[in-house]
Structure formats: C-alpha cells, structure tokens
Amino acid sequence: MGDPIKKITLKDGTTRYRFVVDIGHDANGKRKQLTVTKDTKTEAKNERARILHQRANGTLVPPSKMTVDELLNDWLKSATRDVEEGTAANYEDAVRPVRVHLGHKPLQEITEDDVESLIDWMLTSGRVRGGKAGTGLGLRSVQLTLGRLRSALHLAVRRQLVTRNVAEHVTIPRQARQEAKAKRAKRVPWTEQEVKVFLAECQGHRLHAAMLLLLLGLRPAEVCGMRWSEDVDLTAGTIQVETTRTMVRGKVVEKDPKSERGKRTLPLPAVVLGALRAAKAAQAKEKLAAGQGYTDSGRVVVDELGEAAKTDWLRRRVYKLMEAAGVRKVRPYDARHACLTWMATSGVPDVIVSAWAGHSDLSFTKRVYVHPDAEDLRAGADHMQKVLG
Structure with missing residues (x-):
C-alpha cells in the first residue's frame, strides 16, 4: 500500500502535503470523503491520525457549511413534531432573535463570545414588536431564547455537526437578573380594597361576570373559552374549565387547558352565580335587539353582537374599567395572582389553592402566585405575640 499522504506542488511552486480519507456515508448511502492539505508532511500525518481516531470512536465532526439559520430550521422541525400550534409558535418566536x-x-464558527453578544444585544436593543422597537427585551424572553439555542446546539452535537455546545455555559448578566427581579417586586396584585372599588364600578356592566371570573383566578384565555351549555351549571352553581381561547399567530386557537389538572370544576360564590345569571339575561336582550345581526356563539363572554371574545378584546375593556374606577392598572392575569394570594393567606389549604388554580405542583403555585403583603404578615406577628407574650 502506497503512502496515503501525497506531495503536491502548487502553481506558484509551493510544496504542500495532501491526503483523502473516508468519513462515512450520506443519507443516500454514498461514500463521503474529506480532503485535507497541510504545509508539512508531519502536520498531515498528525491530522490524518486525529481524523482516523475520531472516526473510529464516533466523535469525528466533518467540516460543514451549515449556517446557524439552517440548524434552527432543522431543530424546529424536530422540536415541534408533536406539540400544539401555540407551543410551536412560541418556539419560533424564541429563536427569531438568534436568526x-x-x-x-x-x-x-460560532463561539461563546457570539452567544454572549446575542444576549447583550437582546437585553439592550433586541425588541422588534410588543413595545418600542430597538429597546431591550425582558429577562424572560432572553431566558427562553437562550434555552432554545442551547437545545438546538445539543441537536447539532448529537448529529456531529459541532464538537461542543458553545451556549452550554453562557449565562445572563447578574445586573439584568437583578433589574428583572426588582420589576417583579413592583408588580403587586390588587388589595381587597382595590378590588371592592373596581367591582363597584363594574356593577351592572355587561362584563361584570367576566371581571368576577378573572378575580376567581381564571386565566383570561379560560374566561374567553367558557361556554354556557357545556361549562356553566346555574342550577348546581358550578363552572367547568374545559376550553381555552387564545391568539396564536394572529388567529384564534381553541384548545384544552395546559394540563389535565387544568380541567377542573369550581363551585361559585353567590355573587358570581348572580352575575352569570344577569349576564345570560343581558345576552338574551342583546340577541333580541340585534335580530339577524346577532351571532349566537354560545360563549359566556361575547361582544354586543354575540361574537366570542378574544383575550386582547377582553384586556382592552378591563383596562377601560380600571381607568373608569380610578384604580391602579394591573394586568388582567394579575387577578389570578390576587385570588390565589387571598386564598393562601386566609388559611385555605395549599392543596386546595393549587387545585383551584389547576396546577399539579403545590410548590409552583406558592412560589409564583402567592404574594403576602404587610397585612398578611401581621397575622404571623399576632400569632407570635400569643406564643411569646
């Protein structure tokens, strides 16, 4: 067998050493070869030995012209094979800054420095939508993007496209984490007094029942998905959370709750039951007044012509009611936090609070949704006074 390393002379008279080595087969079974050229025969020998060793133990990563964008296409195809449309849209949104x-x-060719540069850019000027373009994205968005990029690079390592995951040990700067923590601390759910002021403004409004359902801890998408015939039992005084109605890629998507625990039957306080009865009667009057122009969608929350509500439609009207009531503006979703906080600080067992929320993880409910304030902590001081006094 001849020497696999050949001496070659370039047009300019320069001497080089070249070898060709088999590195496997493509998807069609065709043999793939790698051609390597080095300045000296020793370099060529060492490189050939390295390649053969890696080929033998399955760690060889052949040169590839694949771009990061092309990898993300492959990763999305794999990662979204068996997920809901909304989840797939979230994945695509998360990797858009990487693209x-x-x-x-x-x-x-990408390095850890490149990934850190991506993080810094997202934190300072990566916003394209959902706010002023060119400003920084929130910590949660950056965390999701970094997580999806790590996952895509894990796929690249498994498929022997790269030798290592350069995003594996990249972290978000401490200052950004501290700033996000401070912003979360400022996001305080309504107090009971603020709720009373708000509900006084909502009394008699056609969306009074919807506001009460939000304050019962239902997600806006769950409120918009609620149906009279399937989900509301005015005789038994219960509601079933079975369907969510949300926006994905600019269109309405109706689906089951996030998990099996999300499907739940809740008993209604008398005030909510009364508001639902009033809402149903009001819808009947609106249907009669609109005649053929009315769409009988069967939803609990509808517009004046019976069309099922979207979450953004409901959110805009919630903010208008807040403004009219003169109360502090909070996200409609924060009503869920407020409800679960009241329950937890009023002595309702953790397992009940978690079940009411539709969660399977008790610790998650307490960690994310329960926010005791100074008055709640006063109960602890009063108890300790009895113990220590």
Whole structure:
C-alpha cells in the first residue's frame, strides 16, 4: 500500500502535503470523503491520525457549511413534531432573535463570545414588536431564547455537526437578573380594597361576570373559552374549565387547558352565580335587539353582537374599567395572582389553592402566585405575640 499522504506542488511552486480519507456515508448511502492539505508532511500525518481516531470512536465532526439559520430550521422541525400550534409558535418566536443576530454565521464558527453578544444585544436593543422597537427585551424572553439555542446546539452535537455546545455555559448578566427581579417586586396584585372599588364600578356592566371570573383566578384565555351549555351549571352553581381561547399567530386557537389538572370544576360564590345569571339575561336582550345581526356563539363572554371574545378584546375593556374606577392598572392575569394570594393567606389549604388554580405542583403555585403583603404578615406577628407574650 502506497503512502496515503501525497506531495503536491502548487502553481506558484509551493510544496504542500495532501491526503483523502473516508468519513462515512450520506443519507443516500454514498461514500463521503474529506480532503485535507497541510504545509508539512508531519502536520498531515498528525491530522490524518486525529481524523482516523475520531472516526473510529464516533466523535469525528466533518467540516460543514451549515449556517446557524439552517440548524434552527432543522431543530424546529424536530422540536415541534408533536406539540400544539401555540407551543410551536412560541418556539419560533424564541429563536427569531438568534436568526437576526447569528443566523448568517457558519454553525461551526460560532463561539461563546457570539452567544454572549446575542444576549447583550437582546437585553439592550433586541425588541422588534410588543413595545418600542430597538429597546431591550425582558429577562424572560432572553431566558427562553437562550434555552432554545442551547437545545438546538445539543441537536447539532448529537448529529456531529459541532464538537461542543458553545451556549452550554453562557449565562445572563447578574445586573439584568437583578433589574428583572426588582420589576417583579413592583408588580403587586390588587388589595381587597382595590378590588371592592373596581367591582363597584363594574356593577351592572355587561362584563361584570367576566371581571368576577378573572378575580376567581381564571386565566383570561379560560374566561374567553367558557361556554354556557357545556361549562356553566346555574342550577348546581358550578363552572367547568374545559376550553381555552387564545391568539396564536394572529388567529384564534381553541384548545384544552395546559394540563389535565387544568380541567377542573369550581363551585361559585353567590355573587358570581348572580352575575352569570344577569349576564345570560343581558345576552338574551342583546340577541333580541340585534335580530339577524346577532351571532349566537354560545360563549359566556361575547361582544354586543354575540361574537366570542378574544383575550386582547377582553384586556382592552378591563383596562377601560380600571381607568373608569380610578384604580391602579394591573394586568388582567394579575387577578389570578390576587385570588390565589387571598386564598393562601386566609388559611385555605395549599392543596386546595393549587387545585383551584389547576396546577399539579403545590410548590409552583406558592412560589409564583402567592404574594403576602404587610397585612398578611401581621397575622404571623399576632400569632407570635400569643406564643411569646
């Protein structure tokens, strides 16, 4: 067998050493070969030995022209094979900043510095929508993007497209985490007094029942998905949470709750039951007044012509009612936090609070949704006074 390393002379008279080595087969079974050229025969020998060793133990990563954008296409195809449309849309949204900042780069050339640059750019000027363009994205968005990029690079490692995951040990700067923590601390759910002021403004409003359902801890998408015939039992005084109605890629998507625990039957306080009865009667009057122009969608929350409500439609009207009531503006979703906090601080057992929320993880409910305030802590002081006094 002849020497696999050949001496070659270039047009300019320069001497080089070249070898060709088999590195496997493509998807069609065709043999793939790698051609390597080095300045010296020793370099060529060492490189050939390295390649053969890696080929033998399955760690060889052949050169590839694949870009980061192309990797993300492959990863999305794999990651969204068996997920809901909304989840797939979230994945695509999460990797969009990567496409903008790194998508054009060859996959095998990106470094940890590139990933850190991506994080810094997102935190300072990566926003495209959902706010003022060119400003920084929130910590949660950056965390999701970094997590999806790590997952895509894990796929690249498994498929032997890169030798290591350069995003594996990249972290978000401490200052950004501290700033996000401070913002979360400022997001305080309504107090009981604020709720009373708000509900006084809502009394008699056609969306009074919807406001009460939000304050019962239902998600806006759950409120918009509620149906009279399937989900509301005015005789038994209960509601079933069975369907959510939300927006995905600009269109309405109706689906089951996030988990099996999300499907739940809740008993209604008398005030909510009364408001639902009033809402149903009001819808009947609106249907009669509108005649053929009315759409009988069968939903609990509808517009004046019976069309089922979207979450953004409901959110805008909630904010108008807040403004009219003169109360502090909070997100409609924060009503869920307020409800679960009241329950937890009023002595309702943790397992009941979690079941009411539709969660399977008790610790998650308490960690994320329960926010005791100074008055709640006063109960602890009063108890300790009895113990220590």
